[in-house]
Amino acid sequence: MMDFLRLDLPALLAAIMAGGTCGLLGSFLVLRRESLLGDALSHSILPGIVVGFALTGLRSAWPMLLGALVAALLATLAIGWVRRAARLETGAATGLVFTGFFALGLVLLEVTGARNADIDVDCVLFGQLETLVWLEATGLASLFDTAALAGLPRQLGLLAAVALVAGLVVALCWRPLQLIAFDPDFAASLGMRVGRWEMGLNLLIAGAAVAAFEAVGSILVVAMLICPAVALRLITDRYRVQVLGAAALGAALGAAGVLLAGPLPAAMGLNLSLNAAGLIGTLAGLVVAGSLTVRTNRAAAA
């Protein structure tokens, strides 16, 4: 039990929160037919994260979050600028901007290497769920001991905060979000400031991407944003099921990935543990494949 609390619980909590939040917000990307933006935001935040760390040298999450939001904003503006200045269609302009930002982030990461004790290229590429530990835990009582709880990895704090904000926003703005996803022109004709809503949603997604990035790295954030939403999209026609189902599926995938990363190889007699973030993404892909099969079978049976 103590091993579980110290070594597995933090990663489990991080994965569940990251998966749930990204799964929740990802539905809006898929419904708005803007999945590419999820890819773009996850990659574009990297230079912001690095600069946030490097400038302040702090181990706290807030400079990183701020840097990421600024980067997301700049990337969105840059995409618009590239589309106009280079007369490029949205997809190519987005690809150009987010790979450019990502490349810049990688260079900055190396250039400021000395200051970035907490993030390095491996974290960006593979995540660092395995490094989230809670050594202050001494037993179940630690769950109620504020001194011990203060030792929880700081990534959990940011993940919890973003999860809370995302959940509140989606709950309180349930109907406007649905309308903007379906028919932004009609929403604007009702007087809603669609541009601001979309920017707000994008910043929220960027925030979720930052929080999740520290757990699963840049690439796998995309898996958690897109895969649960796609899996639900393939099998449901009901909005509530789509949005809440994707969130639940994301959280479940997070949990499954962490729980299987250690025990699974052990059960197979291998003395290693798999990359938890990678396992989450792989399971997510398998679930999408399963979803597609269910849909195809339904269509064949009909």
Add this chain to the structure above:
Amino acid sequence: MKAPFSCRGLTVGYGGRPALSDVTWDATPGLTAILGPNGAGKSTLLKAALRLIPAEAGEVRFFGEALEAARPRIAYLPQRASVDWDFPASALDIVAMARLPRMRWWGSVPRREREAARAALASVGLEDFADRQIGRLSGGQQQRVFLARALAQEADLFLMDEPLAAVDAVTEQTILAVLHGLAREGKSVLMVHHDLSLITAHFDEVLILAGRVVAAGPVREAFTEASIATAFGGLPGRAPVEAPA
């Protein structure tokens, strides 16, 4: 009585070939058809008036007021192709969206608004389809859902973008009947129409556009072979489906 829709010098688009240049026109209550070839600026007129796209110059007023003040009295019906009909929502969900300004943003839809949405669906003959997912409706039914949504707004001015394009005969009859009902109640409908049929039989006024105003006024006066020829470039094969007055 102030005109339901009135624009002065409306210009949209940059450079030598703006989408609309210097459109000045007043609508009258009743049914007005907005006609013109592809790229004539018909949809652009509606979108610019509603500030969905920016205008370079000009001003639009509704019932003598600016857009923000007049919004509750205006209903907009976009082109059917502008949305993804695979969206997870029922016909009732879509129509209920029109009532959003009257509702909280969360929780279940209040019964009064739900009933209003059902009534709107009934008025277009879709009361039995309220719970069907919109992707499972035919094109004509989808168009009627859009119309029901506009009706649920309880507006005085309706701006419609090609509501009769690619619909079946039943839908066409239903929509025209609803429009006539609106006209009888003294409402105004500005309808972008995709071709030249049905004008003489159903509409009071026309506005013929080709990047600028070619002709405007009662059907009898403005919907003529000459004005059509000017707008459509006088191509020989483009005779209207029915002979104009």
Add this chain to the structure above:
Amino acid sequence: MIGHNTLVVLLGCAALGAASGIVGCFALLRGRALLADAIGHAALPGVVAASLIMAALGGPARSLAPLLLGAALSAWLGLLALRALTASGRIRQDAGIGVVLSAFYALGTVGLSVAQTLPGAAQAGLSHFILGQAATMTENDALLAGGLALACLAVIAALFQPLRALCFDEAFARSQGVPVRALDLVLLGLLLAVCVAGLPAVGLLLVVALLIVPAAAARLVTQGLPAMLAVAGSLGAAAGATGALVSVRFAQIPTGAAVVLAGLCGFGAAVAISRRAAR
């Protein structure tokens, strides 16, 4: 000064850049440029699997050819998965690309975590396929990658007229008897080949930029297709060589990042030139 090995690597990267720029023009014109993102990410599990198989068979650990073959196979599987997803009618291509690139990449990282525990030097080099590392390319690597790139160019030269027709007026091309579907497949194959060839130098994450940036820049400053291809090829070659040079000199900077940033400088110049011309 530049040693012989470095020179060959530079030339190889230049050839890669040129081929990516040119193939990228067709991809951009056909609206398929983002498939390179999916191809790149989906290649990872194949690279890892090939490396594990080679190690199990006792083959040479650093041999590039089997790794590229593995990359090509798994990227192709990724494209098939993408097609299955979009065929559902429910999922658009960008969502499909997102699923394929992230899930396949994730599978690759799982494989990497397995490979890293196994003895042998192969897995140490595998991470370099993600961000590219010109500094660790051998002469043979450069020759293989460069040769693959030149082969793509040869195919394009042979099929230039029908490809041009396909990109500019598909309906007309069809009416002239051009086999549109077959040509699209050829283009897809070229895209696959050029991405895979670019893996050792530029890495799978950033290879998509090499397909978009030179082509986008070229389109801004040229009128006809031959000029566009020439400019894109030159810019791609310059970016490839520059990136490789920077990365050889500063080994901690991943080659992929250096190549992308070099390419973007060229893109910025193209934007500036086109604006000045417009005034």
